[in-house]
Amino acid sequence: MAKSLISHRPGLAVTLKLSALFLxxxxxxxxxxxxxxxxxxxSVFFRSLFAIPVILVWLAARGEFPSGLRVKKISGHVWRGLLGTMAMGLNFAGLGLLPLPEVTAIGYATPIFTLxxxxxxxxxxxxxIRVSAVAxxxxxxxxxxxxxxxxxLGDAAALGAVLILAATIVRSFVQITLRQMVKTDTTSAIVFYFxxxxxxxALLTIPFGWVMPDPTTAVMLVLMGLIGGVAQILIxxxxxxxDASLLAPFDYVSMLFAIVIGYVWFSELPTLVMLIGAALVIAGNGVVIWREHQLGLERGKARSVTDPKS
Incomplete structure (x- = not known):
């Protein structure tokens, strides 16, 4: 069984969380x-494949290999795999059509749809209170x-918005699945088998037009998997x-990362309308976080296997 909370070190926890969000x-x-x-x-294939060795090294370092890979309910992992892969594919498709900060902002709606x-x-x-948060x-x-x-702003942008919204909704189904899975299986098993x-x-998409990447692109594809694997471990x-209630508000620092990276790398700037919408979504999530803290709900285990960026 995966180790539970072993000590209260909020400074370290926040550092790990912010590092993961940056990655x-x-x-x-x-x-x-x-x-x-x-x-x-x-892209989904490379992101997933090259995360596996990172995860295996992590499990071995924690003394959870191979014991941590045992599962009690295979059906949950099947649904997690199908839904999670779908969400990742939709998100990756949308990333090519929308600015990075906008993709990040729409993704913040996941907890609302999950509720x-x-x-x-x-x-x-x-x-x-929760109805108000959803609204x-x-x-x-x-x-x-x-x-x-x-x-x-063009058909491509409209398609990108639909894809990211769909990814957000599917990711909400993933969250519901995870809430059930953490009752029977370890975090280690959930992360690895996903x-x-x-x-x-991802191999099923080969007939839809995979290409042979050039050396520079191949390096970037491999880095996607390695960085994604490390980020998953950190988070x-x-x-x-x-506790999850302490760490949850730091999710929104990823907007700052997205704005800076989007500007430096892609010369993207968020619009005022997008920032207003993002502020409303964050406000709604803030109400949910506060209410769950008040009720003493424990979502830590489920959140620990959540990938905010797939």
Whole structure:
């Protein structure tokens, strides 16, 4: 069984979390950089395949190999693999069509959709405070998507917005699946088998036009997997030193990373409308975080296996 929280070291936990978010932002930038020549399915393959050795080394260092890979319910891993791979593919496809900060901002809606699905699928009760949070968050999503879906900025941008929104919704289903999986299987097993299954599932996209990458692109593809694997380990490790309620607000620092990287690498600047929408989504999530802390809900294990950038 994976080790639980072993000590309360909030400074270390925050450092690990921020480091992971920065690496995920770099990984997303790499995906975007190769998107003109590499199809999303091929990017998913490299992202997943080269994360596996990093994860195996991590498990061995923790003394959890191979014991940590035992599973009790295979069905959960199958659904996690299918849904997670779909979300990653949609996200990677959208990254090639939208600015990095905008992709990051729309992704913040995942907890809002998860809250809705938890009520519909798991029967969780949503009272007035949470309903308000959902309303604020959804309003933010509408504000961000309205210019794109209105067609003002071109068909490619509209398609990108639809893809990222779809990825966000599918990722919410992943969260619901994870809430059930952590009751029976270890974090180690969940992380490893997702990388393994998404690697295999990505191979199914070969008929849709994989290409032979040039040396520079190949290096970037490999780095995507290595960086993604390290980021997953860092974000998982952060939950060993602090509660999820303490770490959750730091998710939004990734917007700063996305803005800086987007500007430096792709000469992208966020629009005022996008920032307003993102602020509303973050506000809605903030209400959810506060309410869950008040109720003493434990989402740490599920959040520790969450990949915010796939």
């Amino acid at each position: 995920f932002s770099i990984m997303s930038a790499l995906v975007k950089a190769v998107s003109d020549t590499i199809p999303p399915g091929e 809705i699905l938890a009520a519909l699928i798991l029967g969780e009760r949503i009272r007035l 604020i968050g959804l309003a933010g999503v509408v504000v961000m998507l309205w210019p794109r879906l209105g067609g003002d 990388s393994a299954s998404s690697t295999l599932l 998982t490790s952060s939950f060993r030193f602090a």
